Amino acid sequence: MTPESEIFSNVSRETIHDLERYQELLLAWTKTINLIAPSTADDVWTRHIADSAQLYKLIPNGSQSVTDIGSGAGLPGIVLAIIDKFRDQKLQFTLIESDQRKAAFLRTVSRKLKLSITVLPARIEAVDLQRADVLTARALAPLQTLLLFGNSLLHSEGTALFLKGRTYQNELALAQQTWNFQYKLHHSGTDPDSRILEIRDIKRGQ
Numbered sequence: 001m002t003p004e005s006e007i008f009s010n011v012s013r014e015t016i017h018d019l020e021r022y023q024e025l026l027l028a029w030t031k032t033i034n035l036i037a038p039s040t041a042d043d044v045w046t047r048h049i050a051d052s053a054q055l056y057k058l059i060p061n062g063s064q065s066v067t068d069i070g071s072g073a074g075l076p077g078i079v080l081a082i083i084d085k086f087r088d089q090k091l092q093f094t095l096i097e098s099d100q101r102k103a104a105f106l107r108t109v110s111r112k113l114k115l116s117i118t119v120l121p122a123r124i125e126a127v128d129l130q131r132a133d134v135l136t137a138r139a140l141a142p143l144q145t146l147l148l149f150g151n152s153l154l155h156s157e158g159t160a161l162f163l164k165g166r167t168y169q170n171e172l173a174l175a176q177q178t179w180n181f182q183y184k185l186h187h188s189g190t191d192p193d194s195r196i197l198e199i200r201d202i203k204r205g206q
């Protein structure tokens with residue numbers, strides 16, 4: 001089994017169907033608003049959908065809420081909500097995206113696919129939210145900034161899942177100068193140079 005087919009190995013046919021509908025909507029809206037980099041439009045399934053879907057198995061059992069920050073086109077938030085729709089876990093998702101047109105796209109996808117999502121068209125720094133069990137982010141900001149957001153948005157026993165490219169080692173070293181935290185690195189099933197950072201116990205350093 002390839003790493004990518006492994007990502008979808010426990011996923012139902014209905015889930016794949018909804019993910020394909022999401023992909024169609026994403027490509028249709030990309031013609032008018034800049035949802036994804038044009039260079040990635042030919043490979044949305046692997047570059048964006050599979051890349052996001054691999055986070056689902058890292059969401060701890062018993063979690064109830066997931067906050068996805070800087071969601072953009074809904075990556076990973078929408079993809080995780082689609083997978084969760086056909087599972088027993090029934091997570092409540094909050095997606096924060098400051099660009100109003102992207103937030104409109106997220107609301108449209110949520111309505112069409114009947115997802116359990118609240119979209120907040122706001123800046124992350126400005127929201128006053130109940131702390132989540134899980135915080136996710138992809139392609140948003142350096143790790144130091146993500147930890148600052150995690151410090152205010154994540155439950156004290158919660159888990160942050162951040163998709164990071166090849167700079168992850170430098171970002172970890174820099175973040176450790178300001179923050180104390182526990183972390184685990186997971187290989188990415190879509191890009192050998194990327195990692196998923198699973199982070200807990202975020203506290204400001206001395």
Ligand SMILES: C[S@@+](CC[C@H](N)C(=O)[O-])C[C@H]1O[C@@H](n2cnc3c(N)ncnc32)[C@H](O)[C@@H]1O
Nearest residue numbers: 070071072075097098099122123124138139140
């Ligand atoms: C590079 S895109 C990545 C989007 C998506 N997570 C992905 O992987 O394709 C970053 C997104 O975060 C949003 N964003 C950046 N700073 C933000 C902030 N402070 N509050 C809310 N959204 C923000 C931008 O509008 C943009 O849609």
